[in-house]
Amino acid sequence: MANLKSDKADITKLYKELVIKHASNPYNFGSLKSDAVRSTGINPLCGDKLEIYISTHNDTIKKIRFEGVGCAISIASASMLTEILKDTSISEAKKIAWSFISELSSNRELSENDFIKNNKELSILCAVKDFPTRIKCVNLSWQTFLSAFDDDIKITSTE
Amino acid sequence: MANLKSDKADITKLYKELVIKHASNPYNFGSLKSDAVRSTGINPLCGDKLEIYISTHNDTIKKIRFEGVGCAISIASASMLTEILKDTSISEAKKIAWSFISELSSNRELSENDFIKNNKELSILCAVKDFPTRIKCVNLSWQTFLSAFDDDIKITSTE
Amino acid sequence: MDAYRKDFPAINQSINDNKLVYLDSAASSQMPTSVIDEVARYQMNDHANVHRGIHTLSHRATMVYEKTRQDLSDFINAKNTNEIIFTSGTTESINLVAQSYCRPKLNKNKKILISHLEHHSNIVPWQIVCEQTQSSLEIAPINNKGEIITEDLISMIDESVVLISISHVSNALGSVSEVKKIIQAAHKNGVPVLVDGAQSIPHIKVDVEELNADFYVFSGHKMHAPTGTGILYGKEDLLEKMPPYKSGGDMILEVKFTGTTYNDLPYKFEAGTPNISGIAGLGAAVGYLRKIGMINIESHEKNLLDYMSSELKNVDGINLIGNADNKIGVQSFTLENIHSHDIGTILDHQGVAIRTGHHCAMPVMEFFGISGTARASLALYNNKEDIDCLVAGLHKVNEVFS
């Protein structure tokens, strides 16, 4: 007979509170036409593939969309990314992306970054730190976003 | 300080009783001219190299010589080989060589082969069975001899 | 077979406060204590470099190493130990054949023939060698059950084919290919066949002579031995004619700057110091499998796979991928609207370890129009309780996503 004790609360909590809401109905899902910057991200472990489209005006991100296939966590992360970075300046957006990625690789319980601390959903998403195999799923969209502004790298891989 | 207990008696015995006598003054050392069959043996582990020259008449080995470099055990074995196989028929010589080689790979304490049993020096040389890393040194000349009559193989390697 | 569970320390542990249920043996299997102990024993008592020394430890190490070669030769019924080449794994074995056997024979009029069912390790080395030689790589099709369509493959065989390379058992779907039939057809056209046995060797009795395979390759770590060990079985006359792949110490007779003479089989293909402790463990693993008996393992796993496939059907929204008539060891599946990674994570938190994603078989995923599957794979130590845990775990996944 199956011998299952109770789950750690957090994984189902993370899914139920945040991930499924975004993943089942992601924000800004779709593409932009050819004048937008386009950046591709791949996670070779899962075969996930993400395209992010960014259209800017006067150094501000006016539109941002994504499409692709991925697990609920990576889709949710991309959905949140588009919501958060829309209407910010490119330099501000890059700063947020960098802080969030480095937050995920830190050992801190609670973020010291003001932006992350003050964003409820990002704070919850940080709980993925407890599931290290999935950090790359969260990372994928953020790294793909950053590589859009780096001429050398056009395909991002999280491994 | 050095902490040496007594050797097993046999290794020095083997050297002293048999090997050094042959190795320091091997029988039939040298080459034969071009009409003789010539066969080369190599032991890649040690870089040993042996040439055996055989001249036959009416299916009988008339002259047999060897030259090359090798450890005392392999030189002694080659020296004994030339003494034993000289003046025997080719088929008899091959039989002796085969029996001796298979004797060396057997687990028997005492040989069941009459020829080996009756040849005092070969019987002593069988003691090399207790030093398995050196069996190939003994084998080299016998295998090289056999390969002289096998058109496919001209270079014998004991590894 | 439950009696053997206690031999595997790795499966007798808790993960995330649950008893571990290890259903990922197709990726890498766990080792019995006898293997782990033999590795440690070797390292504590017998270790030295092989083939190069005349002192006692070097002799012992060589004996251990060569005994495993003999064990493997017996295990797969090779003609002799010259046909058993030690490699670092299936991947290296295939690369060796691609570069050493095929590359010199390939040109723009020649082909390599594989199937749509292959693991990346049995695709990419062929893509590369075909590119290097401007030859073409032909892909035999599969059907909706996930089986190689044997007649189609056979109809693609002609004299321009230098080698056919197919898996005995698919790692993604568990489909057992009609290897013997394919080999017979290939040989009628004078074409040799490499069989990728990575997924067959731990599960069924393999007899290379009866199959008449020209090359048969597999990995130690999928048969309860340490990683970093693998086998290339090849028919002696083929191996004899092949140039070395890697070069260095041990694979030569004589090195001069004017030219080098290679050593005989099997050493010609074993350049450098090999994975001796791993090979010691591989010998112990073969001993363990022979003690239990491959026939017993096969029938145990067959029952278990039947049970698993039928129990899984009770899970809401499940779609079983791979329904070959002859299937062993693994069941792949998807859940409606739930990505395989999410399944994997939620199962892991219940102690159930399965594999998710493309299983290094992207073309198979593409064929089914999916990005990946969840895959539960079996080994001799699994039992019905493991499957019950998997099914209960999947109910939980559905609940989280509901």
Place this chain on the structure above:
Amino acid sequence: MDAYRKDFPAINQSINDNKLVYLDSAASSQMPTSVIDEVARYQMNDHANVHRGIHTLSHRATMVYEKTRQDLSDFINAKNTNEIIFTSGTTESINLVAQSYCRPKLNKNKKILISHLEHHSNIVPWQIVCEQTQSSLEIAPINNKGEIITEDLISMIDESVVLISISHVSNALGSVSEVKKIIQAAHKNGVPVLVDGAQSIPHIKVDVEELNADFYVFSGHKMHAPTGTGILYGKEDLLEKMPPYKSGGDMILEVKFTGTTYNDLPYKFEAGTPNISGIAGLGAAVGYLRKIGMINIESHEKNLLDYMSSELKNVDGINLIGNADNKIGVQSFTLENIHSHDIGTILDHQGVAIRTGHHCAMPVMEFFGISGTARASLALYNNKEDIDCLVAGLHKVNEVFS
């Protein structure tokens, strides 16, 4: 350093009724308990396939594996872990560079430059790739002390040289080459240098950045880690541009029959399931060496080598081969009229393990006009008593042959 002897189970045993005196660490060194235990611990608790799974064991295995990469990166002062490629050993590392870096660049107007002092593993791969590409292999000379003649080597460098490949320390003679000077001269001509560090890494502190080596290669089993593990260090910009060597699982981003995209560094060069348990042991070995401190190891061994070389001079008929001004780790010698194998056998029967023969360095033997030497080699666990046993054993050899 005697305190560390107890850490090595293999050297605390009897051979042929004598205490083992292990003087063959240059062939393969013994493992401390911490390494043997880490391998077993990994196998009992953490084993699964790496990089491919999201369940807990797969994550743990990946962590163990990648931690060793970080440890090695720190140990040799690489810029980052992308510069550390896991291979099965020095031999494979050299083959990889020969085939992947050099082969595409070589043609009949190009050269590879090595020295007369090299191990077969640093000769034969170059002979083969030069033959494959009709390019030439140039050999820098050595002198009677057994040293590379640095000026002569440097004078052979020009733009037609695609790569210089030399050993940091000779395994046959212990000579330390002037690697830094050679690298500087090479770089002036835009020529990259591979350093074969198989015999340096267990004995001295290696800093690839300070040396400015382009490639640095070594084996785990010579640094108290398991066999079947090795490292290719390469500068990131060089590795980036190189095509893969082996191919298969893990080294790809995407496989399609229309074309395959390779993975990033370091995975591009790590096809197939790697030797994970061996790598776990390698991490523990690096930890062990760092705990003791390479500086302490170096000075201990230096004293011991001086003692050995001077004590050996007391043996009748001895001829020390290799008298480099800067020498570490090994002393080769011959005894008048006694073949090295006979020396080896008689020593072994007194429990003294040395290596005899050509040490996979036939050209060195040829240079000195001999077929082989006896070679005693040191590791951190050796002491003066070991050397006294060796010398007493050699007196016995002379007595047998008298």
